[in-house]
Amino acid sequence: MxxxxxxxxxxxxxxxxxxxxxxxxxxxxxxxxxxxxxxxxxxxxxxxxxxxxxxxxxxxxxxxxxxxxxxxxxxxxxxxxxxxxxxxxxxxxxxxxxxxxxxxxxxxxxxxxxxxxxxxxxxxxxxxxxxxxxxxxxxxxxxxxxxxxxxxxxxxxxxxxxxxxxxxxxxxxxxxxxxxxxxxxxxxxxxxxxxxxxxxxxxxxxxxxxxxxxxxxxxxxxxxxxxxxxxxxxxxxxxxxxxxxxxxxxxxxxxxxxxxxxxxxxxxxxxxxxxCHSTCWDADAPNDAGNRTLSNQYTKSGYPLGLMLNVKGKRFVDEGEDFRNFTYAKFGREILKQPSSVAFQIYDQQTVKWLRVEEYGDDVVKKVWADTLEELVEKLLPDEEASVEDRKEFLKTIKSYNEAVLAFRSENPTKVWDPAIKDGLSTKSFSHSIIPPKSNWALPIIESPFLAVKVTCGITFTxxxxxxxxxxxxxxxxxxxxxxxxxxxxxxxxxxxxxxxxxxxxxxxxxxxxxxxxxxxxxxxxxxxxxxxxxxxx
Structure with a gap:
């Protein structure tokens, strides 16, 4: 030198x-x-x-x-x-x-x-x-x-x-x-x-x-x-x-x-x-650098419309806590804390159509489809890197969530789902509640076919x-x-x-x-x- x-x-x-x-x-x-x-x-x-x-x-x-x-x-x-x-x-x-x-x-x-x-x-x-x-x-x-x-x-x-x-x-x-x-x-x-x-x-x-x-x-x-x-x-x-x-x-x-x-x-x-700023990121994205072609399309920010479960079959965040642009920077690190540092986003036909095509298009992300939740969890098992380890807990979590949603609806029949506002459609009923709750946009996962997408943590900036x-x-x-x-x-x-x-x-x-x-x-x-x-x- x-x-x-x-x-x-x-x-x-x-x-x-x-x-x-x-x-x-x-x-x-x-x-x-x-x-x-x-x-x-x-x-x-x-x-x-x-x-x-x-x-x-x-x-x-x-x-x-x-x-x-x-x-x-x-x-x-x-x-x-x-x-x-x-x-x-x-x-x-x-x-x-x-x-x-x-x-x-x-x-x-x-x-x-x-x-x-x-x-x-x-x-x-x-x-x-x-x-x-x-x-x-x-x-x-x-x-x-x-x-x-x-x-x-x-x-x-x-x-x-x-x-x-x-x-x-x-x-x-x-x-x-x-x-x-x-x-x-x-x-x-x-x-x-x-x-x-x-x-x-x-x-x-x-x-x-x-x-x-x-x-x-x-x-x-x-x-x-x-x-x-x-x-x-x-x-x-x-x-x-x-x-x-x-x-x-x-x-x-x-x-x-x-x-x-x-x-x-x-x-x-x-x-x-x-x-740091992190986000829900495609689990199949490159490890050490972004992709210059797909770039931000690896983001998977549709979670307020569905659920996120870890490999143990448990939810770990309130997906409806706030609008996506106020929660994605911290939810990435919550995924990182999960076993194997991955999670599965779950959607049904009520919300699939609301997912952004640039993030969830067929040519962007690997999708797992199934006609029943039981079939869905079975399809998530074969992944040798990170798969659902407890199928019973996975199904139990969604069942309990659905029950909490329906209980809240019966107590609040005038509440209407609206993704453009914090609609208050939640799981916080008097008769059946869950932890963590889903505070907004809570729809039951009941309409098939069901969709699962595997996500991890992507770090953006410190x-x-x-x-x-x-x-x-x-x-x-x-x-x-x-x-x-x-x-x-x-x-x-x-x-x-x-x-x-x-x-x-x-x-x-x-x-x-x-x-x-x-x-x-x-x-x-x-x-x-x-x-x-x-x-x-x-």
Whole structure:
């Protein structure tokens, strides 16, 4: 390896580490704010561009004033369709409460840095507009994910409405096009191996590109290279040994580099290192990286419409606790805790038609069908890796669930099943209740043929990261002061989410803090240019 002094040197106004959505937002923001030479580096090859953003559904959560507020930025709504959409406003108070309420577990009170939460919420709508205007992000209404067709009307639920055409693939394509038009270079196969400092401030990055060390000079470096979710060793260290076996949903290159780079120059850690974003994931998906073709289609988020049983034949979560986008990030870890770290989702003909085709299509997931529940459990037995170990308990659990559903219905005959609201159709009857209950959308599993799908835990991103100043996205050192010239965005922002998070917040947060980091980087670039000018004039 060449020494730092021997390495070839190049100069830039801003260097961004990471080619995902957050890093792209930061680079564009820096360029628009005055940085003339912006460079993105990423250790992945070009075919893996985009980080974890590529593997998302493209969902963006934002404050908005209702249908008329968002209609101008979406691309998939005709005037006729618009007249049949029900979309209530989503206020700052709504967004804030959704972040906070999901953190309460076993009496534990919220721990999020409320200044970070406020920055996310307050800037969310402006960030979305910037993405639409500056990046030309092809926003769509997520009819297939966040709305149900009820009596001829598209009824949105869960506080979120926006997605992107072609999901995460569309997100990254839009960013790559905008970066190219802005003249921003992207170097792949280029790993940041050391942050360089002079006089207590960042002065650049020592990078390794195609086996050669290159000294990249810049007054500002923005870290946007993801969390540690793709490192089995770091997952075991911080999340627990069982997490070494979780399936990686996205990029295999998010291995904690940003944390190690920043802490080597005195950065402070922040946030929840015990929990992460995970989800119900196809048990047959690849282990160590996402699939670039199917990407988010391996998600199996239909569980509010059915039941989830482990291999012992027992339920282990309240499938109807809340809307899917408020529970999937924590239910993944609940599956991981189960024997063999798998579970079976069970549906009958009342709800099969409501399952999303992109997740449950015949060409996406292995399905097990049967005309009776007894036949279904028999078909689940032969799997040598993870099968139902107690068929009697499996059938007993569903029988008891069905009895509880019917008992509740007899006591509450006016309750109507409605997947677009928390309908209160539950198992909590006076005469027959079960633990855990199903609090909403409880229909008996009685109409054949029955469907079973095997799922496991897919890890998306980690919550623990770096301590960040909310207004500037500057990384803070262990004594609470900003490290001059060092910023971060995306998954690396620590302290924003604990235990759980509202779906669609991640991409929005990456944009919010990426834009802040880019603007601050430009200020440093301008100050350096002025200093050089004054020095040359002296």
């Amino acid at each position: 060449a020494s730092t002094t021997e390495a070839h040197s190049l100069s830039f106004d801003c260097i961004v580490v990471g080619s995902g959505s957050a890093g792209s937002c930061a680079a564009l923001s820096a360029s628009d704010s005055g940085c003339k030479r912006v460079l993105i580096i990423d250790k992945c090859p070009p075919e893996w561009v985009g980080g974890n953003g590529y593997f998302t559904a493209g969902a963006h959560r934002t404050v908005h004033q209702g249908l008329q507020d968002l209609l101008p930025i979406v691309t998939n709504v005709t005037p006729e369709l618009a007249s049949n959409i029900d979309l209530e406003p989503y206020t700052k108070d709504d967004f804030t409460k959704d972040v906070i309420r999901l953190q309460v577990e076993n009496g534990v009170h919220p721990k999020s840095d409320m200044h970070l939460v406020e920055a996310l919420v307050d800037n969310s709508r402006d960030a979305i507009q910037w993405l639409a205007d500056r990046v030309k992000m092809p926003f769509t209404f997520a009819f297939n994910r966040q709305a149900y067709l009820i009596e001829g009307r598209q009824v949105f639920w869960g506080g979120m409405a926006l997605s992107v055409a072609d999901g995460g693939k569309g997100v990254i394509h839009a960013h790559q096009k905008a970066l190219a038009e802005a003249g921003i270079q992207v170097w792949f196969n280029t790993e940041a191996i050391q942050l360089l400092m002079e006089n207590g401030a960042i002065s650049g990055v020592l990078a390794r590109r195609n086996g050669n060390d290159i000294r990249l000079s810049a007054p500002a470096v923005i870290l946007a290279c993801g969390g540690f979710e793709a490192s089995p060793d770091l997952r075991s260290k911080w999340l627990g040994d069982e997490w070494a076996h979780a399936k990686v949903r996205g990029s295999p290159y998010n291995t904690g580099d940003g944390i190690s780079l920043a802490t080597s120059v005195g950065a402070a850690l922040a946030g929840d290192f015990k929990h 919550f623990g990261g770096l301590s960040v100043e909310p207004e500037t996205a500057a990384i803070l050192c262990t004594v609470g002061e900003p490290i001059k010239g060092l910023f971060c965005t995306g998954e690396l922002v620590g302290g924003l989410f604990y235990l759980n998070y509202p779906g669609g917040s991640g991409l929005t947060a990456g944009c919010v803090f990426g834009r802040k980091a880019g603007r601050e980087a430009a200020k440093l670039s301008t100050a350096r240019a002025l200093s050089i000018h004054l020095s040359d004039s002296a």
